[in-house]
Amino acid sequence: MRVFITGASGWIGSHTVDEFLAHGHQVLGLARSEASAAALQAKGAEVLRGDLDDLDALRRGAESTEGTVHLANKHDFADPAVSNAAERAAVQTIANTLVGSDRPFLLAGGLGGLAPGRVGTEDDVSPFVGPDSMRGGAENLAFDYVDRGVRVLAARFAPTVHGTGDHGFIAAIVAAARAAGRAAYVGDGANRWSAVHVTDAARLVRLAVEGAPSGTRLHAAAEEGITAREIATAIGAGLGLPVVSVEGDEVASTLGWIGFFFGMDMPASSVKTQALLDWEPVGPTLGEDLAGGGYFA
Template sequence: MHVFVTGASGWIGSALVPELVAAGHRVTGLARSDASAAALAAAGAGVRRGTLDDLDVLADAAAASDGVVHLAFKHDIAFSGGFQDATDADRRAVEAFGDALAGSGRPFVLASGLLGLAPGRVAAERDGAEPSSEPGAGTRHDTARLTLSLASRGVRSSVVRLPPTVHGQGDKGFVAALVGVARDQGVSGYVGDGSQRWPAVHVLDAAHLFRLALENAPAGSVLHANADEGVPLRAVAEVIGRRLGVPAASVAAGDAAGHFGWLAGPVGIDAPASSALTRELLDWRPARPGLIEDLEEGHYFASA
């Protein structure tokens, strides 16, 4: 299969491309920089230059492929206050892919998120899975529902919901940010009693699920890419504190913004999730270390 991948040189993409190549697929990745292009070439992938705003490029690459995996998202803009702009760009990209793949029966796999899906209870694949193509919808979950609606247009679409903690060596996301905050503050904090639970997955297990979705997911599938159902953030903070030699301590909700910065919102959310239906549907069996075990391996603390 010839697969077009956006975000192919990113955190998950850099694990997915070798996974696809090893399985015998031919990969072309979207690259917006020379560095990304070089990384893709080194991984054995072809290169298509462009950005998420180049809708004609996206549509042409999709039409020339046997399937698309859409991992890219404008995280740099989202985390600097432009989340709506990033979400709008993502929706436009999905619309372009949908138009290019309509009626083909080819697979389209979208990366989405678990955080905030069903706060305070264990989220299941059926939660928030109603297809919708309504215009003007403005959240990532709305874009996921748009993707599911493409099944009615002859696209084998699926959505892979990722946990906030896609961990592993080289991670620069939420877990690495929590380590950085603890190092800077001299305290490894958690909000309130720290009972908030986050689902988690190792990046290599996540990459494997994306391949399974591309190859086998039925049209309109919602998949949960979490191995850990919910790791209490106090447990995460305690490992970080012990590894850094700083205390682990509660931070009052009113002080969270001052302590955690942009992480204040996410660390206050209780967001456990089940992946039972995903495992049954695609025989996905996560085999890599869980979040706490991965933290204990020490690579998150290797640099000052």
Template sequence: MRLFVTGSTGFIGTELVKELIEVGHQVRGLTRSDAGVEQLKAVGAEVHRGDFQDLDCLRRGAEGMDAVVNLAFNHDDFSKFAQNAKDEIQAIEAMGSVLEPGKLLVITSGVGPSAPGQLRKETDPPADSPAMPRRPEQAAQAVAAKGVHAAIVRLPQVHDTRKQGLVTRLIQISREKGVSAYVGDGANRWAAAPLKDVAHLYRLAVEKTGPGTTTYHALQEEGVSLRDIAETIGKGLQVPVVSIPAEKAVEHFGIFFGHAAAQNMPGSSEWTRKTLGWEPTGPGLIEDLTNRKY
């Protein structure tokens, strides 16, 4: 297959592009930097130089492809989260507009919060919260309505010993504050999965997704408690571990992370595993947090 991959030199994209090429797929990767150009060339990918906000560039990249995999999102500036979410929707719409019926669009979403005692499942609707303005699933469904096959990959905290999703930011906050904190009793849980296993799931989604819209959960662990995460960070940084009352969460973590740190975001991947034959084998989140360099 010929694939156009955005975020091709990012955390997940780097692993995915290598795996796709190793099994014989042809990859065109979007990059805006000289380093990205060299990285893509080194693994045998075609370079598409441009910016994620340049919609004409995205259309040219996606044109004539068998599949598009959208991994790009600006996680660097949470003060512009609403604008970043808008950019993502416009990018999905632009790339989807040039895909022919029967071709495939793969987009990235998040597991999202669940009610107490429940696990988010693949059949659950997209998370819908004013605090989380991202709407990639709705954008993909609109593209699918035109006959394009669509795969939605919901991500948990994707980790190795370098990065751990939102947990990486919690580590930064803990270093700045001098304490590693959780909210309340810390019993709320976040689902997690190892980087290489997540990249492999994207490849399986590319190869096995059929007509309509299909949602997958890239989860190895249903949920890891925020207290366990905070205690592991505390040991790594050698700082005290403390409980923060819910009303003080925003003051301690900031607006976005004050909300996220109190969220319960566990999920199930039972259907995904059976459908794709996906069996993650990598380390758990706590193991990678324990082995990272602080």
């Protein structure tokens, strides 16, 4: 299969490219820069130059391949409206291009806000609807195309997709701890984060594109829920810093922008995903990755 991947040079995307290539597929990767294009070509992938705002490039990429994996996102936390609008436009463009083709279209999402106060499952419908909601309501928008001949797949990723080289949420929490001179969690630290190793996440994406039925919600979560206090304690041990609780104004002053997310409760089950795809996570746990020291080098 020839697969179009947006975000192909990103953290999850680069591992997903490797996964598809290693299993005999061809990859057309969207690349914004010369450096990203060169990195993709070095792996043996084809390159389509463009970015998330280049709707014509997205259209051409989806049209010329046998499946699309949409992993790119602006992640503009200072102006989320910009990210939401770009995501909705991208998803709508790709989905419109694939109408009547029965080709797979996997789009990335997150587990935040899915099931407050309990463990989220694949049966939970996304509460985000409409252009002004998180990610522009892209998951629900995409599912509108299930009855229009698009094999829509929603992959919801754990808040931490960890591993060597990670520059996501855990790396941001580590950086905040360094800057503050203390490793912090919010309140009593009992809120939970699900987690998955990046190689397991990439394998899930490949398996889903190869065989998951249209309309499937998939959870890329190997560990159901690790408490924020456990995460902060591991970071404190790795950096040799005290571990403290913060509340109120201290959250922003100690943790910065990541404090809002680190205080959220985002546990999730992947029992149905594992059974459907015969997907068994085998990568290191988050605790093992933190204990390994890579985040503190």
